[in-house]
Structures are given as structure tokens and as C-alpha cells.
Amino acid sequence: xxxxxxxxxxxxxxxxxxPHQSALVLAGAGxxxxxxxxxxxxxxxxxxxASPHGVLAVTFTNKAAKEMLVxxxxxxxxxxxxxxxxxxxxxxxxxxxxxxxDAGLPQAFQILDSADQLALIKRILKGLGxxxxxxxxxxxxxxxxxxxxxxxxxxxxxxxxDFTRKMVExxxxxxxxxxxxGVADFAELLLRSYELLVRNEIIREHYRSRFIHxxxxxxxxxxxxxxxxxxxxxxxxxxxxAVGDDDQSIYAFRGAxxxxxxxxxxxxxxxxxxxxxxxxxxxxxxxxxxxxxxRNNSGRLGKNLWTSEGHGELIRVYNxxxxxxxxxxxxxxxxxxxxxxxxxxxxxxxxxxxxxxxVLEHALFNAALAYRVYGGMRFFERQEIKHALAYLxxxxxxxxxxxxxxxxxxxxxxxxxxxxxxxxxxxxxQGASLWSAMLERCGRLAPPPANxxxxxxxxxxxxxxxxxxxxxxxxxxxxEFMRHGCEKLPLPEVVEHVVEHSGLAAHYRAEREGADRLExxxxxxxxxxxxxHEAEDGxxxxxxxxxxxxxxxxxxxxxxxxxxLMTVHSAKxxxxxxxxxxxxxxxxxxxxxxxxxxxxxxxxxxxxxxxVTRARRxxxxxxxxxxxxxxxxxxxxxxxxxxxxxENLLKWLxxxxxxxxxxxxxxxxxxxxSPGQMAGSMQGTAPxxxxxxxxxxxxxxxxxxxxxxxxxxxxxxxGRGADARxxxxxxxAGTKWLLLEYAKLTPA
DNA sequence: TGTTGCGCAGTTTTT
DNA sequence: CTGCGCAACA
Numbered sequence: 001x002x003x004x005x006x007x008x009x010x011x012x013x014x015x016x017x018x019p020h021q022s023a024l025v026l027a028g029a030g031x032x033x034x035x036x037x038x039x040x041x042x043x044x045x046x047x048x049x050a051s052p053h054g055v056l057a058v059t060f061t062n063k064a065a066k067e068m069l070v071x072x073x074x075x076x077x078x079x080x081x082x083x084x085x086x087x088x089x090x091x092x093x094x095x096x097x098x099x100x101x102d103a104g105l106p107q108a109f110q111i112l113d114s115a116d117q118l119a120l121i122k123r124i125l126k127g128l129g130x131x132x133x134x135x136x137x138x139x140x141x142x143x144x145x146x147x148x149x150x151x152x153x154x155x156x157x158x159x160x161x162d163f164t165r166k167m168v169e170x171x172x173x174x175x176x177x178x179x180x181x182g183v184a185d186f187a188e189l190l191l192r193s194y195e196l197l198v199r200n201e202i203i204r205e206h207y208r209s210r211f212i213h214x215x216x217x218x219x220x221x222x223x224x225x226x227x228x229x230x231x232x233x234x235x236x237x238x239x240x241x242a243v244g245d246d247d248q249s250i251y252a253f254r255g256a257x258x259x260x261x262x263x264x265x266x267x268x269x270x271x272x273x274x275x276x277x278x279x280x281x282x283x284x285x286x287x288x289x290x291x292x293x294x295r296n297n298s299g300r301l302g303k304n305l306w307t308s309e310g311h312g313e314l315i316r317v318y319n320x321x322x323x324x325x326x327x328x329x330x331x332x333x334x335x336x337x338x339x340x341x342x343x344x345x346x347x348x349x350x351x352x353x354x355x356x357x358x359v360l361e362h363a364l365f366n367a368a369l370a371y372r373v374y375g376g377m378r379f380f381e382r383q384e385i386k387h388a389l390a391y392l393x394x395x396x397x398x399x400x401x402x403x404x405x406x407x408x409x410x411x412x413x414x415x416x417x418x419x420x421x422x423x424x425x426x427x428x429x430q431g432a433s434l435w436s437a438m439l440e441r442c443g444r445l446a447p448p449p450a451n452x453x454x455x456x457x458x459x460x461x462x463x464x465x466x467x468x469x470x471x472x473x474x475x476x477x478x479x480e481f482m483r484h485g486c487e488k489l490p491l492p493e494v495v496e497h498v499v500e501h502s503g504l505a506a507h508y509r510a511e512r513e514g515a516d517r518l519e520x521x522x523x524x525x526x527x528x529x530x531x532x533h534e535a536e537d538g539x540x541x542x543x544x545x546x547x548x549x550x551x552x553x554x555x556x557x558x559x560x561x562x563x564x565l566m567t568v569h570s571a572k573x574x575x576x577x578x579x580x581x582x583x584x585x586x587x588x589x590x591x592x593x594x595x596x597x598x599x600x601x602x603x604x605x606x607x608x609x610x611x612v613t614r615a616r617r618x619x620x621x622x623x624x625x626x627x628x629x630x631x632x633x634x635x636x637x638x639x640x641x642x643x644x645x646x647e648n649l650l651k652w653l654x655x656x657x658x659x660x661x662x663x664x665x666x667x668x669x670x671x672x673x674s675p676g677q678m679a680g681s682m683q684g685t686a687p688x689x690x691x692x693x694x695x696x697x698x699x700x701x702x703x704x705x706x707x708x709x710x711x712x713x714x715x716x717x718x719g720r721g722a723d724a725r726x727x728x729x730x731x732x733a734g735t736k737w738l739l740l741e742y743a744k745l746t747p748a
Numbered sequence: 749t750g751t752t753g754c755g756c757a758g759t760t761t762t763t
Numbered sequence: 764c765t766g767c768g769c770a771a772c773a
Contacts, residue, residue: 060762060763061762061763062763087763088763089763090763113763114762114763186762186763187763189763190763250761251761251762253760253761253762254761254762254763352760352761353759353760353761354759354760354761355759355760355764358764375761375762412749412750414749415749416749416750417749418749548763549763550763551762551763567760567761568761569760569761569762570761570762588760589760591759591760591761592760593759593760593761594760603761604760607760607761628764629764630757630758630759630764630765631764631765632764
């Protein structure tokens with residue numbers, strides 16, 4: 001035990017050994033947060049204050065949960081399998097599986113991921129004949145999820161305006177359909193298990209007396225409903241140990257509520273907040289940058305990171321001409337870092353949005369550098385995987401209409417939109433699932449015996465209805481054949497069986513570009529095998545939940561040394577020797593969409609704070625003057641966040657070609673950085689001094705006068721010669737595009 | 749019935 | 764630029 005606690009600092013030690021009481025730990029980036037959490041759990045168990053059975057720990061990502069389990073098992077010789085450690089969604093799922101009956105769910109209920117949910121909403125909108133133009137499916141999805149987050153069922157939403165009334169009209173049938181199919185979306189997992197605990201005193205008291213210790217990681221990211229769930233689960237004897245960092249709250253957009261921290265203080269009578277401010281990760285300059293940056297936010301709980309290490313290197317800044325130039329710069333720097341002996345896996349390329357990875361990937365590919373992209377296309381979200389899972393889902397739960405629709409005619413088996421429409425009509429008339437409507441329709445047709453496989457694809461030349469019957473009958477036979485075939489098989493073989501007999505394998509074998517997909521299907525069998533190996537419940541239903549809840553975790557090609565590419569969001573909780581943060585431009589980071597949201601800018605700044613604090617030793621910041629976005633070139637000005645970092649922490653890398661002053665130009669305006677601040681960083685080039693006929697007279701940030709519109713500033717430039725035009729924001733006349741050939745602009 | 753081509757919209761972040 | 768949905772073909 002002593003070795004476990006011996007190298008903790010006093011604050012960490014206090015947090016780890018805190019007596020049985022609720023506590024709030026404010027843990028800065030890199031301050032050993034996870035370590036404190038896991039060591040506390042180990043300590044509680046080892047000192048006999050709690051049994052593994054009596055501890056519940058909740059994290060925000062699957063990665064964090066896994067990490068926690070690994071660390072605990074390295075400290076204690078216990079089986080962590082039975083411990084309740086996981087994400088909110090994962091734990092709620094577990095609760096609902098255990099009490100599915102009391103929760104009003106079928107035993108084999110399935111989980112809809114966002115895409116499944118959206119598909120279901122589209123189906124419902126279509127069924128209602130709703131105007132998709134007017135009511136975007138995404139908007140409906142947003143509304144439903146928000147309502148659930150507020151704890152409201154469709155019948156409970158108070159609609160005072162037309163829009164809300166309309167939304168409720170969609171929410172109601174959506175709710176019904178989910179119940180009928182036996183499926184639950186992400187928000188449903190939370191809401192339903194919350195309701196279960198509210199309504200069922202026996203179950204509630206059972207868990208209340210069982211979980212003596214509840215530990216919450218990333219507490220700043222909890223939503224209102226999650227907090228209510230926690231409060232409900234915590235009994236009078238339960239100590240809730242919450243660890244969080246308000247400065248790293250980056251999920252407000254999906255309902256995270258930092259206010260929970262203050263409420264927690266009140267509700268749980270927290271007398272003292274423990275602050276972990278010593279950072280063990282980054283060198284001084286990086287920390288200073290992060291500290292200064294975040295100080296621009298208001299309403300912080302207050303916390304300043306410090307380190308006992310030296311200043312370290314300056315933060316390197318690169319001003320690129322184009323996004324391609326920026327990518328080339330990154331590649332060159334990565335190469336030289338790598339040749340200095342830094343492992344590729346210790347270098348991260350971070351960006352604000354997934355779309356930005358493209359250019360980087362392209363450059364890395366050409367340079368033959370190994371890289372790995374996190375996020376983006378996830379394994380369990382690939383279409384071939386979704387197809388295979390849909391077969392499995394239908395086998396587990398025939399009422400899953402969404403699954404049925406996905407694969408009823410894939411691979412093609414002659415069930416077209418016509419026959420489907422009939423079946424859908426039947427189903428809605430009978431109030432039954434598509435599957436039972438199909439059975440009904442073919443019941444008189446004497447479907448082939450279940451142990452005969454239907455022919456793969458039918459020839460042409462039959463009448464439509466004949467073909468429909470054949471197709472539908474064949475489909476039913478196929479599903480039942482597979483269901484019977486799978487009854488006695490272990491999970492991996494079930495998956496293999498389905499991949500093979502569904503016709504998916506044959507389909508992708510025949511397809512020219514199908515090799516990757518086939519490989520992924522194989523990988524799915526492997527995923528099932530390792531799932532059975534690791535999970536305590538190796539059932540098909542459990543595997544399917546796993547697939548929905550951990551869409552991202554499974555990746556092929558793990559383990560080889562590769563660069564790490566990811567969004568800033570997914571980098572939270574990680575650290576790297578070197579970090580490249582690219583695309584530091586207004587509009588991208590902070591993102592345009594954040595401007596209208598209240599608190600949007602501050603959330604972006606926290607995101608920036610998270611990004612900066614990922615770096616241990618070296619940090620690169622880069623921005624580009626132009627960038628391809630949505631198929632056209634955009635001209636951006638550097639991010640305000642760059643300006644918020646003190647100049648003396650920065651080292652400006654040489655811009656592209658000698659003699660160019662472009663890097664300085666962008667700074668002239670609209671920022672009012674004084675020339676003094678710029679001295680030293682620009683190798684002394686005087687802005688606007690080298691203007692001549694060859695370089696354009698007009699540049700971004702240039703102040704101009706227009707005879708009619710008055711004074712303004714150039715936001716962007718485009719085109720050459722006769723086509724050349726500029727976008728100008730006038731002080732009084734708004735923003736306009738002007739053709740240089742005609743507009744009589746004069747420099748101000 | 750399946751395939752192809754066109755037009756259109758979209759992307760912030762994740763369980 | 765891409766992926767999707769919808770409209771005309773084979």
C-alpha cells in the first residue's frame with residue numbers, strides 16, 4: 001500500500017485518502033487526475049473501506065473507462081470484471097439489461113446510435129408525410145434528444161408555440177415506434193434508467209445501499225440528467241467523489257453543464273474543494289501559454305497550473321500560405337522530429353474539425369509516414385459492419401424494423417420498394433412490426449422449410465407479385481435459417497455464420513472494391529472473439545450493445561508506431577511529446593458556428609486550452625491564409641487565440657520564401673497588436689514596406705476607402721486580373737464583394 | 749427491379 | 764469536395 005501512495009504529492013494524497021465523505025477535486029490538466037481516481041479506488045479496496053462490489057466509477061469515454069480498469073488491475077490483484085466502471089451510457093445499459101422487465105423493455109432491446117436514430121426519424125417523417133424541407137430530420141433529432149435530456153416524454157412537453165407543437169407531433173410517434181421495436185437511443189438509456197430508479201424503490205434502495213462509493217471522472221462534462229441520475233443513485237451513506245476541471249469543459253454543446261459543479265457543492269455539502277494544480281506534463285512555456293489563454297474566460301472556479309520543470313522550448317508558430325503549405329510544413333517537421341528519435345506515436349496532429357484531416361492525411365501518405373486517424377469513420381459505423389450487425393439484430397429481435405429495412409434487400413434479393421410499401425402498409429394497419437407483417441403475408445404461401453437455403457439471386461422473367469412472394473419468403477427463410485443455425489454456436493461463430501450465409505461475404509467478394517470490406521467483416525468476427533474473451537456477458541445482445549456504445553474503440557492495425565491524428569475533442573485526456581495544432585484561423589478555431597451560441601466563444605477557448613495542454617515538450621501552432629473548404633477557397637485571418645498567447649512565449653518560424661512579408665500582413669488589422677509586440681517575431685520585416693506593383697496592392701486586413709460606402713477593411717481576396725475581387729467589411733455599409741476593376745478603392 | 753447520373757446540402761465537437 | 768436522395772433509364 002505504501003508504494004501505491006508514496007509518490008503522491010500532498011494534495012493528491014489528501015484526495016486519495018480522504019475519509020468517507022463526498023468531495024470535489026478540481027484537477028487541472030496533467031495534474032494526475034486519473035491517477036488520483038484510480039489510486040483512490042485501489043486504496044479504498046485495499047484498506048478494506050470498500051469492496052469491489054460497492055464501488056461505482058463513471059467516466060466519460062470508453063477509453064477512460066478502459067484505462068481506469070487497467071490501472072486498477074495493475075495495482076490490485078483482483079478481478080475488475082464485476083466492477084461497475086464505465087461510461088454513463090454503459091452503466092445505464094447495464095442497469096437496464098439487469099432490470100429490463102421493470103424498465104419496460106424487451107430482454108433483447110437494441111441500442112440505436114445517432115445514425116440509426118436519424119434513420120428512424122426520417123422513416124417517421126416520411127410516414128407522416130411531413131415536409132422534410134421544413135422540418136429537417138436533424139432538427140427533430142435534436143429536439144427529441146433535448147427533451148429527453150430535460151427528462152420529458154413526448155406527452156409531457158409543454159408546447160406553447162407552433163414549432164414545439166410540430167416537434168411533439170413527431171416525438172410522439174417516435175416514442176411509440178421505439179417501444180414497439182424494442183430499441184433505445186442514447187438519451188433513452190439515461191432517461192429510462194433514471195425513471196427506473198425514480199419509480200422503483202426496491203431497485204433504487206438496493207443500489208443505494210450497495211454503492212458506498214461513487215466516483216465521477218470529468219465531472220464538468222456531466223449533463224443535468226446525468227447529475228440527477230447520480231444524485232438519485234447516491235444514498236445517505238454514499239460518498240460521491242467528483243473530479244473535474246471547469247476549464248476543460250468542452251461538451252456544453254451536447255448538454256454538459258458546468259453548473260453541476262456548484263450544485264454538487266451545495267447538494268452534497270462539500271466543505272472543501274481540493275485543488276490539484278501541479279502539472280507533471282508540460283514545460284513552463286506551454287503552461288504559461290495555457291494559463292494566459294484561459295484567463296480570458298469569465299466565471300472560472302479559479303486555478304493556476306504550475307510546474308517544477310523549466311521553461312522548456314518556445315512555442316513554434318507557422319504562418320502558411322495555403323492549407324497545402326501548412327500540411328507540407330507539418331510533414332517536414334514531423335520528419336525531423338522523427339529523425340531526432342521521437343516516436344511517431346508521441347506526435348499528435350490536432351485539428352478543430354474532422355474535415356481538416358484530409359489535407360494532412362494526403363501529405364502524410366505521400367511522404368510515406370505512418371499515421372492513424374482517430375474519430376471520423378469508426379469501425380462499427382462502416383456500412384458493411386452495419387449491415388452485418390443488422391442481420392444479427394434482426395435475429396436477436398425480429399421487431400427491429402430499422403435493422404430489417406437495412407438488409408431486407410441487401411444483398412439484392414428482389415424485394416423492391418413496391419413490395420416493401422405493401423408490407424409497410426400491412427404493418428401499420430396491424431400495428432405490428434414489419435417482420436410479422438411479412439410472416440402474415442407469406443403465411444399462406446408455405447415458405448420453404450427452415451433448413452433449406454434459398455437460392456442466392458433470382459433470375460428475371462417473373463411477374464412482380466410472384467417475385468415479391470419468392471423474395472419475401474426467401475428472406476424469411478434465410479433469417480430463420482440463420483437464427484436456428486446460430487442457436488448453439490458461440491458468438492464469434494454466430495457472426496461468422498451470419499456474414500457467410502447472409503450473402504454479404506459473397507456480395508463483397510464479387511465486388512471489385514470489396515476487399516477492404518471483406519477484411520472488415522473478418523475483423524468483426526475477431527472483434528466478437530475478443531469481446532467474448534473480455535466481457536462477462538458474452539451474449540449476442542451484449543455484443544450488439546457494445547457495438548453501439550463503443551463505435552470507435554475497435555480499430556484495425558493497432559500497435560504499430562504511427563502519428564496520431566485527431567480532433568481536439570478526442571485528444572482530451574491524452575498527452576504527447578509533441579503536438580501540432582493546425583488551422584488556427586477565425587471561423588475554424590474558434591469555429592463560426594460557435595459565434596451565435598451563448599458562451600460559444602468561451603467553450604472554444606477551453607477547447608484551445610485543452611489542445612495546448614496536450615503537449616509535454618514541444619508545441620506547434622499553425623494557421624493558413626487560405627484554405628479549401630466545401631470545395632472552394634476561403635481566406636481566413638489568424639485565430640484570436642493565437643493573439644492571446646504572450647509574444648515572448650512564441651517563436652515564429654520562417655515563413656515560406658525569403659523576402660515575403662505576408663506573414664506580417666495578416667496581423668496589421670483587424671487586430672490592434674502593437675508594433676512593439678511584433679518586433680523580434682517577424683525578423684524585422686516592416687509590414688507594407690515592400691508593397692510594389694508585383695504583389696497585389698490589396699491584402700487581407702487592409703483598411704480601404706470606397707467613394708460610396710466609406711471606410712472599411714478587406715476580409716478576403718479572390719481571383720486575378722479582371723476577375724480579382726475583394727470582400728470588404730464597411731464600417732457603415734456592411735460586408736460586400738467588390739470587383740477591383742470597377743470599384744474605386746483607395747488604401748486608407 | 750436495379751443502375752446510373754444529376755442536383756443538392758452540409759460539417760464542430762461524441763455517447 | 765463528398766455523400767445522399769431522387770429522377771430517369773436498361
